Amino acid sequence: MTDQDNKAISRRNWLGAMGKVSLGTGLIAVTSHTFGAGRLPQVKATGNDMGARVYNIRDFGAKGDGKALDTAALQTAIDTCNKEQGGTVLVPAGVFVIGTVELKSNVTLHIAAQGKLLGSADGRQYHASDAIPLDIGWTMNDGNVGLIFAANAENITIEGNGIIDGQGAQFRSDTKGVLPPAGITGNHRPYHLLFYQCKNLTVRDISLINSAYHSVRVCLCSYVKMEGLYIRGKVIHNNDGFHFIGSTYVHVSNCDVQSQDDACALFGSCKFVTVSDCSFSTRWSVFRFGGGEAENIMVSNCLIYETYGCPIKMRCSPGSRFENITFSNLVMKDVTGPISIGLGTAKSSVNKVTDTPGIIRNISFNNIQATVVKPVPLRGSEFASKYNPGEIFSCITLNAMNDVYLENISFNNVDVTFPGGGTAEHASVRDVPKVAGEYYQIGIPPAYGMYARNVRGLTLHNIRFAMTSPDMRPALILDNVQDATVNGLSAQGQKNAESLLRFINTQDILVTALRVLTPVTNLLQAEGSTCANIKIEGGDISKAGKALVVTSGASTQAIRLRE
Incomplete structure (x- = not known):
């Protein structure tokens, strides 16, 4: 081997150096040991990546073993990300058991393909959000508890090819008057995702499985995108898919929803809404309208099948108004x-x-x-x-x-x-x-x-x-x-x-x-x-x-x- 070869940096050493990333900064930690003394100066954190960092919840103490409670680790990662001007909170491969978690502004929650957030079967791990009122004008006191919730936030995203599993069967009792295994019932149960007065909200590509209540509940939000979601919920009587209340500029596309209750409910003053290229199946209704002033809504290019409660159902009582709503290019099978x-x-x-x-x-x-x-x-x-x-x-x-x-x-x-x-x-x-x-x-x-x-x-x-x-x-x-x-x-x-x-x-x-x-x-x-x-x-x-x-x-x- 020549002196020139000794001085060369091998591809393996180079990749090893590239893999050493400073936690919380995303910067490559280049050391004198890596390249030889005096070869290159050490790179210092400059803060140029603020708002674009990745916060792996394992680095905050999450176990991901399907047994340990990882609520605190996930919440700390979200809080840190929010405090440092936003970025991405990463849920890597593993099964992370959580109770109620709050998502905050400028945070993207990314669930990796082999990652799962598993809702705890212990009802004591869930709590109501004080920022979300029970009565928002068009609902019937349907609770304010979320597995993941956000209130008065903006620029929030939940994404990835992973899974959020609510273990909803643990919240169902087959005997009247007897509490279910989770120990809570009724409006104390958590939604998969609960949003209140949020702006610039995106949920995409994830799987939402077996919610204890509705899968996605969106209240008084604006500029909302729901894209590529896979929703399965037939384990409890009111497993809604989407439930929008008084929200505007809402766009739902490329979703596959199988629910027990309303698959896509629009209550209150929902305006400027599009739903396209989705498939739905449910015991009850798919598009369910009730109360408020619903207008400027377009539903198109959807497949509705095995729906035994009327695919399109509008209920308008005194004081409400439904206007300028179009349904087109629909196939309804069985x-x-x-x-x-x-x-x-x-x-x-x-x-x-x-x-x-x-x-x-x-x-x-x-x-x-x-x-x-x-x-x-x-x-x-x-x-x-x-x-x-x-x-x-x-x-x-x-x-x-x-x-x-x-x-x-x-x-x-x-x-x-x-x-x-x-x-x-x-x-x-x-x-x-x-x-x-x-x-x-x-x-x-x-x-x-x-x-x-x-x-x-x-x-x-x-x-x-x-x-x-x-x-x-x-x-x-x-x-x-x-x-x-x-x-x-x-x-x-x-x-x-x-x-x-x-x-x-x-x-x-x-x-x-x-x-x-x-x-x-x-x-x-x-x-x-x-x-x-x-x-x-x-x-x-x-x-x-x-x-x-x-x-x-x-x-x-x-x-x-x-x-």
Whole structure:
């Protein structure tokens, strides 16, 4: 070996030197021993990396053995990162058991691919956040406990390909009145992630497994991104996926959610929201709206499957307003419902004072393919569900009442196959309960395809209703509907049923390009003395034995039929 070779620095020695990183600074600790005395001066920390350092929780005492409690180590790492102008708190490979932890401003919590934060099964390890009130205006005192929470923070991120496991089954008791193994229940249970009045919030790429409550609860936050999340929660009755309350500029994309309760609830004044390219399955609803002023919301390019509680459900009580909301490019496979909009006159638990009527207007549904089924046990759920008659026999429901109307509701390019099974007794119902709570509370709807009551400005364009077994109910019922256009409706009917269509006290209706797909006894049954200006023009109604039946004071003069 030559002198020149002796003086050379080997690649192995160089990599060894590069691997010596100063804790908390990220700077390479270059020593005279590494390169030979006097070869290079020692590099000193200059603070140039403030706000970009990596804080490994093992360096703060975390064990990661799945047994030791690592809450304090994780919290200390977060506090240090926050104090030093932010950076990344790293959860490396290992299983780290934690209780309640607070995430703070300018901190990115990165969970490595083989890292797991495991919620403690001991309920004493969780505590409420004093900064998060129980009543924020649109919720029902749903608790303020988080496994990880942030309040009044900004520029926070949770990311990585790791896992947050809430051990939710430990918080469920199968015996009423008996505490679960964790020792806490109800609103004392922790959410996976709880955020309150945060700005610039991002959660991406992580797996959220078996929460003790909702997986992601976002309250009064702005500029929120939820990207690439994998959520699984079917171990407790109210395992929601996302629960947004009064939040703005919210964007959800590329998420896969299987939940026991609402998969993506939007309560309160949620505005400027997009949900796209996601898949959902749940026992209850996917998109659930309740209270407040929800507006400027777009849901697109989503797959909804095995959902046995109505994929799209809106409940608007006095003092609330839902406006400018669009659903487009949705596939619904094996669902009940599938769409229910209710505008009620009774005060709700979130709007207890006002008598101002609620408002629902400018809602559209575009390019939707749905297969409706009778509900079955939810796959993967750890307990059985009971189903109501209105869930077993369901349809698209637009339901307002008294002097309150839905306004400007449109359906374009919608194809739905229903399971059938409705009887003549189901079809005979005229006194549909005037309630706008859960969609099944009106009982078994008298239509198999769509029941619309108290709607002004209804548009149905290129709609197809089919059934997999006989159903004696009409395909479409318009009850006290004003100003409706039905263009290109194709529907199956039943030979011995009353009619394919039923219009009750309905005015200013234009039906064009109607196609009767199977033989029916009667095309249209008009009921009520206020029916007026109903026109049916064009299409193929050759399979209808009789075009028109009028009852309950309706007049043939109110209907004009032109083939």
